[in-house]
Amino acid sequence: MPQIAQLAETYASQIFWMLVFFGFVFFVIGKGMVPKVMATVESRDKQIASDLAAAEAARAAADAQEEAWRVQANSQRAEAQALIAKAKGEAAKATETRLAAAAAKLDAQVEAADARIAEARQGALGEIEAVAVEAATDIAQRLAGLKVDAGAATSAVKEALHV
């Protein structure tokens, strides 16, 4: 068994080189490089965690914005409905008043026209009377040779016309 047979002549060399190489491994690799590797892992884990947190926050913000937008849209829709209703009401009222005004105007025109017709009829009747009195006087003079008094003729014509 060389481990024991060579012990006396090799132990110093074995221990020395073991300390040299393990020392190198510990100080250069273990102390120098491993912490950097682990720092990389740690920073990556941190970044992933912060990214996830940021994504979560963004999602919450988006949800809140959507909610706000929905509320705003609802209120705007309600406002628009109210505006439409009001406009409809106003328009109906305006139409009514205009219709009323037009009707009143038409009524007035009809009335005026009626008045004019009545006046014209009155005028025409008066003219007919005058013509009839004249004609009756003339007829009476020609046929009977009577000199009829104008007043008598008028009353007679009136009597005859209004029977």
Added chain:
Amino acid sequence: MAEQGKVDPMHQFTIEPMFGTDHWQIAGYHIPFTNSALWMAIATLALLVFVAGGMKRQLVPGRWQMAVESMTGFVDGLLAANIGPAGKKYVPYVFSLFMFILFANVLGLLPLGIVGVHPFTFTSHFTATGVLAILSFAIVLIVGFWKHKLHFFSLFVPHGTPVVMIPLIFCIELVSFLVRPFSLGLRLFVAMMAGHVLLEVLSGFVISGLNAGLGIGPVVSILSFLLMVAICALEILVAGIQAYVFALLTSLYINDAENLH
């Protein structure tokens, strides 16, 4: 190695000075650069290349970076599970320990004999594993006495021990505590050596069987060869498990020092 069809299964553990460094000495100690030291250097270099490949520090890791990060994450998780938040500062040490042993074990298993290079598993020498075990044990002692002063001795008296039993339990716990560096170092050394000896013995059977000519020879050879293949797979598993066990036990012992009971 194979003289007259015989394989010496222990020859593979022989330490030989290399590159004419046999005369190197420091303070009277003989420290030639041996084949063992060479494979320590190779394991160190391989580990350096492996970890350096994971230093790109990209936000989205590539395959290599992912592999390195999974190893550091594994050690970090091991320490977090066994020691808790205080285990973070031991990551460099336990990572070095785990990866160095893992690389040593796996490199020692490489079938480089095919191309004429003989891999040397320095973790099959207790002079090498002993250094690591004593380092771990020293850390436990230093941390334990630094943090808890003499209160650290309460580690040897479990909670709820009846007063009359305290002297006996204290002695038992003390012995089991003092055995730790030996069990830690010897476990790795024995596991690695046993596997390599077994492979070598079986390969000796394969060769002997072929030399024995027709008859029972080929049967022995084929059976031994199949067993070798299976044991090679087992050895790869053992290489990982022993590195893990070493790191796990170290972290458990450090947990005792950090948190007592």
